[in-house]
Amino acid sequence: MVNKNPSLSGDDLSGDELLAVLEALSNPHRLKIISILAKERQYVSQLARAVQMSRPLLYMHLQKLEAAGLVTSELELSEDGKSMKYYELKPFDIRLTKELIAKSINTLTIKKKGE
Numbered sequence: 001m002v003n004k005n006p007s008l009s010g011d012d013l014s015g016d017e018l019l020a021v022l023e024a025l026s027n028p029h030r031l032k033i034i035s036i037l038a039k040e041r042q043y044v045s046q047l048a049r050a051v052q053m054s055r056p057l058l059y060m061h062l063q064k065l066e067a068a069g070l071v072t073s074e075l076e077l078s079e080d081g082k083s084m085k086y087y088e089l090k091p092f093d094i095r096l097t098k099e100l101i102a103k104s105i106n107t108l109t110i111k112k113k114g115e
Contacts, residue, residue: 013094015108017069018101024056024068029053030061033088037071041088062087 012019029051036042036050044098048058065071073087 013104014102015104015106018094018104019108020068021070021098024064024070027061027064029059030065030109033058033065034057034070037087037089043086046088 025034032051033047036047042050044055044058044062048055051058053061062073066073070090070092071087072090076081076084077084078084086102
């Protein structure tokens, strides 16, 4: 069986990917989302209730987490034919060390403000 959610490891991250992960983790709402998804996958309405957040705001946070490779989503049909989008946490093991930061600098793209 192919693992559809390969583990995210700090050793494999480019500078830009590391920056995206750190940025995604720098928000308390996203940390709460991660803590909930660490227990079990959830569909959007269920997750919105759990974090006490509107669905549009939740989607914004989930997009940031997905872009960083921390969360994945999947559409499923419920028994009544309703489309349900489930989110789950991808396995990850990222240890922030001075060596990782030094290595990531070589692959970091510095963007000018507004790009």
